[in-house]
Amino acid sequence: MLLKTKLxxxxxxxxxxxxxxxxxxxxxxxxxxxxxxxxxxxxxxQAAISFAEEVERExxxxxxxxxxxxxxxxxxxxxxxxLQQNLVQIAIxxxxxxxxxxxxxxxxxxxxxxxxxxxxxxxxxxxxGRQILDSLDQHGMYGVNFWGAGFRHMTNxxxxxxxxxxxxxxxMRTMQAPVILTQYREWGASPTAMAFAEVYNGLQAGVVEGQxxxxxxxxxxxxxxxxxxxxxxxxxxxxxxxxxxxxxxNALPDDLKAVMTTAFDNARDLARxxxxxxxxxxxxxxxxxxxxxxxxxxxxxxxxxxxxxxHEAFEDVVSAELIQAIYDVTGAxxxx
Numbered sequence: 176m177l178l179k180t181k182l183x184x185x186x187x188x189x190x191x192x193x194x195x196x197x198x199x200x201x202x203x204x205x206x207x208x209x210x211x212x213x214x215x216x217x218x219x220x221q222a223a224i225s226f227a228e229e230v231e232r233e234x235x236x237x238x239x240x241x242x243x244x245x246x247x248x249x250x251x252x253x254x255x256x257x258l259q260q261n262l263v264q265i266a267i268x269x270x271x272x273x274x275x276x277x278x279x280x281x282x283x284x285x286x287x288x289x290x291x292x293x294x295x296x297x298x299x300x301x302x303x304g305r306q307i308l309d310s311l312d313q314h315g316m317y318g319v320n321f322w323g324a325g326f327r328h329m330t331n332x333x334x335x336x337x338x339x340x341x342x343x344x345x346x347m348r349t350m351q352a353p354v355i356l357t358q359y360r361e362w363g364a365s366p367t368a369m370a371f372a373e374v375y376n377g378l379q380a381g382v383v384e385g386q387x388x389x390x391x392x393x394x395x396x397x398x399x400x401x402x403x404x405x406x407x408x409x410x411x412x413x414x415x416x417x418x419x420x421x422x423x424x425n426a427l428p429d430d431l432k433a434v435m436t437t438a439f440d441n442a443r444d445l446a447r448x449x450x451x452x453x454x455x456x457x458x459x460x461x462x463x464x465x466x467x468x469x470x471x472x473x474x475x476x477x478x479x480x481x482x483x484x485x486h487e488a489f490e491d492v493v494s495a496e497l498i499q500a501i502y503d504v505t506g507a508x509x510x511x
Contacts, residue, residue: 204237204239205237205423205426205431206238207239208241208243208264209227209243209263209264209266210243210254210263210265211244211267211268212245212251212254212372213244213245214245214396215244215245216395217395218324218391218446218449218453219322219324219391219446219450221446221449222322222442222446223242223267225441226439227240227241229438229441229442230434230435233437233438234434237431238434240265246372250370250371251272251350251371255268255272255276258315258419258420259314259316259420261420261422261423263420264419264420265418265419265420267322267418269350269352269414269415269416270284270414270415270416271283271350271354272351272352273416273418274352274353275352275353276311276316277310277313277314278493279307279497280416281492282489282493282501283307283321283412283414284354284355284414285411285485285486285489286358286410286411286478286482286485287482287507288482288498288501288505288507289411289412289505290479290505292447294504295323297504298501299320299323299412301504303497303500303501306500308320308416311418315420315421316419316421317424317425318417319417319419320439320440321415321417321443322414322417322446322447323446323450324413324450325391325413325454326410326412326413327408327409327411327413328389328393328406328409329347329387329410330385330386330387330398330404331345331384331385331402331403332378332384332385332402332403333345333384333385335406335466336406336408337470337471337474338474338477339361339362339477340363342359342362342363344363345364345384346383346385347359347364347387348366348367348368348369348378348385349368349386350371352368353492355387357485357488358485361481361484361488362481364385367382369383371392371396374398375398378401386402387408387411388413389450389454391450391453391454392413393405399461399465400464403465404465404466406468407467407469407470408470408478410478410482417442417443419435486498486509
């Protein structure tokens with residue numbers, strides 16, 4: 176009887192072990208911080224919220240995204256540094272600022288290298304864009320895709336801008352981005368790098384006399400209250416690099432990487448769609464508060480021709496091959 180009891184216990188133990196081995200391991204949950212400097216009311220601010228909601232929904236709650244907007248965790252440079260340390264896991268810093276960490280990113284901000292919305296999408300969403308994003312791998316970042324806030328335009332308090340010569344001597348605020356600083360020097364302006372959150376006060380106090388930004392940022396920060404002229408130059412696409420800490424990304428199983436990737440792409444498309452709607456509405460709203468002017472075709476061409484020297488100046492930084500690869504996609508190089 177004792178032998179039978181012992182044998183029965185062994186059988187039960189064996190069955191229990193087999194059952195345990197056949198049960199799936201408990202799925203791991205992940206909590207990510209998504210930091211950015213934009214106001215939640217902007218198209219990309221809204222896209223960030225949509226992204227977080229989609230990821231949580233499609234991952235069945237396995238990924239929780241805490242969005243920290245409006246510079247709650249610091250400026251773009253601080254956020255990028257925190258991301259590299261895995262204190263922040265997700266960010267959408269401007270490509271111009273990212274150029275301080277990986278030089279190839281600066282190619283996107285060369286003036287008029289992406290002449291239109293269609294050409295921008297063909298470059299950034301295609302093989303060239305993927306090549307640029309892959310350069311972030313060596314810096315502890317996984318580049319997912321490119322969001323954006325539309326094309327940048329110029330405002331100032333000195334004079335109407337109709338060509339590069341009109342920028343002569345104007346103190347223009349820019350991001351801390353070598354390509355943009357070089358651009359304005361080439362056009363005769365006096366550029367000064369300044370944190371985004373300080374620009375309104377800087378314009379109001381006369382520390383700087385002009386600035387460049389997409390319409391969404393001009394409206395969100397109410398720059399039109401302290402500027403007289405807005406010229407719709409559309410000289411550079413204001414792209415955001417959607418990035419994830421490399422270790423955080425690699426720790427995700429493939430199914431959750433797929434959820435994240437799809438959500439990133441949907442948010443990118445939403446941001447672009449909302450930007451078009453937003454710009455049309457807001458330009459109409461601020462028309463009584465700031466003089467708005469579009470460039471003629473001849474004026475725009477003068478800016479374009481004055482931009483190729485800036486492209487050449489950065490050939491050794493971003494590589495001539497990369498610049499040519501973009502020309503090949505857009506058909507908008509010097510000889511085109």
